[in-house]
Amino acid sequence: MKKWMFILGLTLIVAAGCSEEPEEAVQDQKSEAPVQDEKPAAEPEKESKPSEDTEPSNQAKEEKEKEEASESSKEMTGNSDKKKESENSSDGPYKTYRPKTGATKQFEEQGTVLLTETITAANDDYVQIALRLGDSTTTQIYKWTGSEMTLVYEDRELQDHTADLLDTFEPNMNEKLLGEGADWKLLDSSAAVETPYGKIENAVVIQKTSNEVVGEETIFTRYYAPGLGLVKEDFELTGENGYKGESSLSSVE
Known part of the structure; x- marks a missing residue:
């Protein structure tokens, strides 16, 4: 009987020892749990990533700004080139003084008509004029652009002074009235002129x-x-x- 009591007591002691091991394991697990929870401490590394991402972002922004600046520069250059092309191809100061094609103008002195001028033809570069003085008519062709006005052709012997010669004439003169290297001297570019036709403003005055x-x-x-x-x-x-004379515009038709 004592033997069985000894065995039973030993069994209880062993069972008690086994039941204590899980508590120690739980405590060990609890002590290890904070180690697993320390992962959020690595978050500063995640926070450092935005700084790494910021560099490409800033670089991309700088590259975009450079591209925009380059495009703006190209646009300004393009506009400048267009402006230059526009200035080079514009009518310029002298083309505005052309008479209208088909117009007939009379000039008189002291109430007497001395000269009749008819604008018979014109294109981008030339103007053809028929001048009638008494019974004589002369055809003149001017190279009349924005940069010059030059008498390049004159003929008194034509059978038809109304025919358009601009595509067929051969220059036989070279008298520059306006423009660089002109044979005439520019006296004024905004003169007021009194004529029988009326007072005319902004006239160009030349002299030879x-x-x-x-x-x-x-x-x-x-x-x-x-x-x-x-x-x-x-x-x-x-x-x-010596003597003086003048002829002034009296009518335009």
């Missing part, structure tokens, strides 16, 4: 001195107005037998 008369000088002064062309011409012959 010639020696057509031996020992004498002839001074020609011409006035050109926007949209009308020639509106007045003065001349003066110097010397002992």
Whole structure:
């Protein structure tokens, strides 16, 4: 009987020892749990990632700004080039003084008609004019662009002074009235002119001195107005037998 009591007591002691091991294991697990929960401490590394991502973002932003600046520069250059092209291809200051095609203008002196001018043809570069003085008619062709006005053709012997010669004529003169290297002197670019046709503003005034008369000088002064062309011409012959005269615009049809 004592033997069985001893065995039973030993069994209880062993059972008690086995039951204590899980508690120690739980405690060990609890002590190890905080180690697993320490992962959030690694979050600063995650926070550092945005700083790494910021560099590409800033770099991309800088590259975009550079591209925009480059595009803006190209646009400005393009606009500048277009502006230059526009300036180079524009009508310029002298083309505005062309008379209208088909217009007929009369010039008189002291109430008497001396000259009739008819604009018979025109294109981008040239203007053809028929001048009738008394019974004589002369056809003139001017190279009349924004940068120059040059008399390039003149003929008094044509059978038909109304025919358009702009595609067929051969230049036989080269007298530059306006433009760089002109044979005429520019006196004024905004003059007011009194004519029988009325007061005309913003006229260009040019002058030339010639020696057509031996020992004498002839001074020609011409006035050109926007949209009308020639509106007045003065001349003066110097010397002992000198005199002055003028013809001014009196009508436009």
